[in-house]
Amino acid sequence: MNQTLRYIAIGAIVAAVAAVAWFWQQNDGVCAAGGAPAICVPEQIILYGNVDVRQVNLGFKVSGRVDQVLVEEGDRVTQGQKLATLEKPDFADDVALAQAQSDGSAAALKQLENGARPQEIAQALALVEERQATVENARRTVQRRSELAEDGFTAHQAHEDAEAALLEAEARLRSAIETLKLVKAGPRQEEIARARAAHTADAASLSLAKRRLKDAELYAPNEGTVLTRVREPGAIVQAGEPILNLSLNSPVWVRTYVEEPQLGFITPGMTATVQTDSGGAYEGQVGFISPVAEFTPKTVETRELRTRLVYRVRVIVDGDDDGLRQGMPVTVVLVPKGAVAGAAAD
The missing domain is CATH 1.10.287.470 (Helix hairpin bin)
Structure with missing residues (x-):
């Protein structure tokens, strides 16, 4: 009987140690005591999100017949590069x-x-x-x-x-x-x-x-990659009708979400590390934190997460080298102020 009680006591101690270890693993950080309950600053905040690359539909400001489309799908273009033209005789006569x-x-x-x-x-x-x-x-x-x-x-x-x-x-x-x-x-x-x-x-x-004659030429507003050729030479298009779809190289954003308990540790401008599943790492900074709460996006399938309120966070990535693509899942690591730096995301 005493032997049984001894085993029960040892098991309770092991369970308590495991619970404490689990707690510190989940709340790893620095706690500062105050007049209110202790405030624990996590060493790092790990968020999960997706790359959000801006796209723009390019079209002429005037209507006419397409004369030339000078780029192909997948071509890299620079700011100010001529992409397409309309037939110009009518504009020249005007x-x-x-x-x-x-x-x-x-x-x-x-x-x-x-x-x-x-x-x-x-x-x-x-x-x-x-x-x-x-x-x-x-x-x-x-x-x-x-x-x-x-x-x-x-x-x-x-x-x-x-x-x-x-x-x-x-x-x-x-x-x-x-x-x-x-x-x-x-x-x-x-x-x-x-x-x-x-x-x-x-x-x-x-x-x-x-100006209408000049608008018969279409130029790239920024550096980017041509995703789609919507119209071909000979097509008659209206003003504003898409001719090309362009993916802009800069800026590259990461859209992620943070729960309310972690919201107080995130501020605009703080440094962020964006990691990809293939091992790539990119530096960035928090650029926007939504002031409005929303339900966890529907892409999260667990019932528990779907019922939580979260806040949308935009992370602006610096110096992308084409390693980040539209919709790519990434991990965002943030180090709050006052935390012990040096921890790395698993």
Whole structure:
């Protein structure tokens, strides 16, 4: 009986030691006592996630017929590299038409701003002098016919006709004088403003036509790899319709999730190590921690994990060498501040 009790006591001690060892294995870290319960800082936090590489659908800003697609699927491209073009004759004709309209409105505006030429002023002045001579001749005619009518050598009707001709000549003289004043004064400011507005509109149309011509060429927004050629030469596409699908090389993100008890040990900017199942290791940093809790993603199949609330964390990887691919499962190792550094993930 005593031997049995001895075995039971030994078994209880072994179980207690194993429980303590398991506890420290799960909560390995540094504990700091305070007024509240002790705060244990884990040596490291191990998270599991997937690589999240950004992709972008590339398309033209204008509609047209595809002329060339200059890259193949799998090609590496650099920022600013030409990837595809549309047929350009229609866009070039639009530029030529807009250029002609802009040149015409510019000439009209310059004509108004410069005012009348010296020759035009001289012409108006000559007309005034001509009309003055006509008036003088009409006055002499009236005078002669008035004397002849008084002496009875001509009819009074001829005298009245001469007076009417004099009035007409004087009116034409006044018209020529006013015309000379208008020529010297130049165009009205409202006419100049209207011509300037018309030229501004034509210049904007020209700029738009040139931009549309430039938009007939598609360039890579960043370094990356061509995933898919969506359209081929000869296809008629609408503005914004995808032509190529590009996977961007930088930045590469890792999407992972952390439970609330570990949330207090993770801060934006802290260093992270991203490990792949093939043995690759990459340095990075925590870039984003979601402020909103969510249920564990459905890709986690255990019932226990599905019912837990977690927070999404984005880790930005530095210096990727193509070892990280879209959707690849990875392990993220974080060392909280105050923990004992040097532990490695199993």
